Amino acid sequence: MNNIDNKRTASRMMRVTTALLCCIPGLGLADQAAAHVKNLPGAAAPSGMKAAAPALEHYTHDLLLGDVWQRPGLSPRDRSIVTLTVLIARDQSTELPFYLRRALDNGVKPSEISEIITHLAFYAGWANATAATNAAATVFAERGIAADQLPAAKVRHLPLDKQSEEKRAAMVEENFGKVAPGVVKYTTDALFRDLWLRPGLAPRDRSIVTVSALVAGGQVAQISFHLNRAMDSGLTEKEAGEMLTQLAFYAGWPNVFSAMAVFKEVFAQRPPAVSAR
Amino acid sequence: MNNIDNKRTASRMMRVTTALLCCIPGLGLADQAAAHVKNLPGAAAPSGMKAAAPALEHYTHDLLLGDVWQRPGLSPRDRSIVTLTVLIARDQSTELPFYLRRALDNGVKPSEISEIITHLAFYAGWANATAATNAAATVFAERGIAADQLPAAKVRHLPLDKQSEEKRAAMVEENFGKVAPGVVKYTTDALFRDLWLRPGLAPRDRSIVTVSALVAGGQVAQISFHLNRAMDSGLTEKEAGEMLTQLAFYAGWPNVFSAMAVFKEVFAQRPPAVSAR
Amino acid sequence: MNNIDNKRTASRMMRVTTALLCCIPGLGLADQAAAHVKNLPGAAAPSGMKAAAPALEHYTHDLLLGDVWQRPGLSPRDRSIVTLTVLIARDQSTELPFYLRRALDNGVKPSEISEIITHLAFYAGWANATAATNAAATVFAERGIAADQLPAAKVRHLPLDKQSEEKRAAMVEENFGKVAPGVVKYTTDALFRDLWLRPGLAPRDRSIVTVSALVAGGQVAQISFHLNRAMDSGLTEKEAGEMLTQLAFYAGWPNVFSAMAVFKEVFAQRPPAVSAR
Numbered sequence: 001m002n003n004i005d006n007k008r009t010a011s012r013m014m015r016v017t018t019a020l021l022c023c024i025p026g027l028g029l030a031d032q033a034a035a036h037v038k039n040l041p042g043a044a045a046p047s048g049m050k051a052a053a054p055a056l057e058h059y060t061h062d063l064l065l066g067d068v069w070q071r072p073g074l075s076p077r078d079r080s081i082v083t084l085t086v087l088i089a090r091d092q093s094t095e096l097p098f099y100l101r102r103a104l105d106n107g108v109k110p111s112e113i114s115e116i117i118t119h120l121a122f123y124a125g126w127a128n129a130t131a132a133t134n135a136a137a138t139v140f141a142e143r144g145i146a147a148d149q150l151p152a153a154k155v156r157h158l159p160l161d162k163q164s165e166e167k168r169a170a171m172v173e174e175n176f177g178k179v180a181p182g183v184v185k186y187t188t189d190a191l192f193r194d195l196w197l198r199p200g201l202a203p204r205d206r207s208i209v210t211v212s213a214l215v216a217g218g219q220v221a222q223i224s225f226h227l228n229r230a231m232d233s234g235l236t237e238k239e240a241g242e243m244l245t246q247l248a249f250y251a252g253w254p255n256v257f258s259a260m261a262v263f264k265e266v267f268a269q270r271p272p273a274v275s276a277r
Numbered sequence: 278m279n280n281i282d283n284k285r286t287a288s289r290m291m292r293v294t295t296a297l298l299c300c301i302p303g304l305g306l307a308d309q310a311a312a313h314v315k316n317l318p319g320a321a322a323p324s325g326m327k328a329a330a331p332a333l334e335h336y337t338h339d340l341l342l343g344d345v346w347q348r349p350g351l352s353p354r355d356r357s358i359v360t361l362t363v364l365i366a367r368d369q370s371t372e373l374p375f376y377l378r379r380a381l382d383n384g385v386k387p388s389e390i391s392e393i394i395t396h397l398a399f400y401a402g403w404a405n406a407t408a409a410t411n412a413a414a415t416v417f418a419e420r421g422i423a424a425d426q427l428p429a430a431k432v433r434h435l436p437l438d439k440q441s442e443e444k445r446a447a448m449v450e451e452n453f454g455k456v457a458p459g460v461v462k463y464t465t466d467a468l469f470r471d472l473w474l475r476p477g478l479a480p481r482d483r484s485i486v487t488v489s490a491l492v493a494g495g496q497v498a499q500i501s502f503h504l505n506r507a508m509d510s511g512l513t514e515k516e517a518g519e520m521l522t523q524l525a526f527y528a529g530w531p532n533v534f535s536a537m538a539v540f541k542e543v544f545a546q547r548p549p550a551v552s553a554r
Numbered sequence: 555m556n557n558i559d560n561k562r563t564a565s566r567m568m569r570v571t572t573a574l575l576c577c578i579p580g581l582g583l584a585d586q587a588a589a590h591v592k593n594l595p596g597a598a599a600p601s602g603m604k605a606a607a608p609a610l611e612h613y614t615h616d617l618l619l620g621d622v623w624q625r626p627g628l629s630p631r632d633r634s635i636v637t638l639t640v641l642i643a644r645d646q647s648t649e650l651p652f653y654l655r656r657a658l659d660n661g662v663k664p665s666e667i668s669e670i671i672t673h674l675a676f677y678a679g680w681a682n683a684t685a686a687t688n689a690a691a692t693v694f695a696e697r698g699i700a701a702d703q704l705p706a707a708k709v710r711h712l713p714l715d716k717q718s719e720e721k722r723a724a725m726v727e728e729n730f731g732k733v734a735p736g737v738v739k740y741t742t743d744a745l746f747r748d749l750w751l752r753p754g755l756a757p758r759d760r761s762i763v764t765v766s767a768l769v770a771g772g773q774v775a776q777i778s779f780h781l782n783r784a785m786d787s788g789l790t791e792k793e794a795g796e797m798l799t800q801l802a803f804y805a806g807w808p809n810v811f812s813a814m815a816v817f818k819e820v821f822a823q824r825p826p827a828v829s830a831r
Contacts, residue, residue: 245459
């Protein structure tokens, strides 16, 4: 094969791969290409969905995008953070490009997306985050977002709440220091004294990501600690309740019904919020 | 690039994509094409499986397809519904085309497949259902099944059992109305007074789908309510037990061992079935 | 289209498919091809990751590959078994080729990989194992590993510990024999008196696979039985603890925190290990 052929093939491979990476499920190939170019807002008329499940198309358009996403109580930006988290935590990368574009349109910053992916390497599994970088790299390239607009590997940390962190570390050390010293060490060194202090994603938003990942993964036992942490960082009861509504659609009803009981308990045990915040 | 080249490339892209969407894991590319054309019944000799795990190939052929699927106690049609549900609930779309064809061959109607996918948007997560529409659209196209043979977005509902539904709604409202009003609202409006009343999938079958999704997702806490509902709609104890056998292979032994304890409890607490039903 | 065109297209499809199957997430297409050819050790500089999450690239290189994998307490070979298990149990096949190569480099035998995949058909779900055979077939082909180097479908079993197996079988029969006779039957016939006795993977290693799958799937309720079995087969407390460290990164922190409490309980209830083993 000569050089020209090689180039042609390379260009074809690139296009095929792009089509596969960027596809919005349910769109025919032509629609996908169009969607890719026009950066389609709203997944208007997914033709695969139309061909296999007209009722689902209707619910997607009228109920999910047309109603749930428009509800007050949780901003479109926060809904995007919840949704991206579910897709990454459940390794559903086919849907990611559409929701990454939507997230950027809703005001989630590229730097925040980059931090959400990194955060989820620890809270959902390394391969989940790795897979998500592919979709994000594609969408960032479309939008002309370069790596120097993203948080660097080494950053200046947010200040540490030393007292509460030392209490947490001591409790985990006492409980599990002899069972899994490595887990205890990295929980302190890599998570609470490094990852959580990276300034590219606000503590409240890291907590939204963490709680959403827990609900999406059915990790009921870990919700209480992180929901309290989220509310300590400013998440309101109303917002937390609306997170559950958003999660019902993206993580499925059963996960939300299991989580809802824990949310109720956490709400009940917290002191009443001081004034309106 | 001229027009002819464009067309050629488009046709190549289409073929590549088709090959990827339709592939039966373990088949080499040539076999996949053959399988696609011949609509291979039984996944006879998957060559990737042969190349990497001869024992798995043997178990697949002799134990799973040759023995488990042939057991009495649960019809091949119902086994197909259970299996499709697991694959969709766990987002394993590579295997879907093979099992969608098998489902159609076993008598699951296209309209029922369409409703299963839509049902699982709510019970397994939106992205799971969306991904499944791609595989279903491909298989429907192969079989010449057009969208007008599928249930429309708006349909005439089955009659509502008003008394029991009002009781359910009141209980959920009391429990969670203040925690997550959105979840409570959609549970009533979108699920129990809409989705569950769509006539394209019988209530018993919706319950098989729901229970299978719960087992496949490790959602032990939600099984009791839905297994009782399934049995109220006519699922027998024997069928429920055989669902567990089918689920053991497709959702893995651990999920089934966790679920089996709940099934046992539900069976014990129900009044004895009146005669044979 | 003439014959030459057909061949060209076939060769293109093959290359595209290979690129997709073998891709290391985060690598650009050119890098992927290079990685494929050079069988890249260490995922040096994944460019997609660099483009979307520079911090994740840093953590991958310095923390995960550079630190966690180098820890004493669990051999690189065993870490590879844990990691492959997580990826298969969570159906993350994109990452598999890289970790399959790493496993072979770390001394996991092809025959063991073949048995791990087969074992996980039962413990993680059939479609998970089926998907994994594709990646394994590709990597085996690269390394010139032929099917006759893999365990045959029928093999001579390891000796059965009759007394303890009969006790187990009787207990399960008593508990669940009437609930799901099929599950009980296959648990005995296909699992404990067949799969577990296949000599291609040592009982200790089968237990590492099983326990890792349970942690990765959040199957907390099943851990106790299988961790005890693992330790009865020679897994030390220290190794089990380090498994948790490895699992934290690949299955996510929440799964490990839920599992860690069970590990602690199992450690506490076992008689002290006799001398150093």
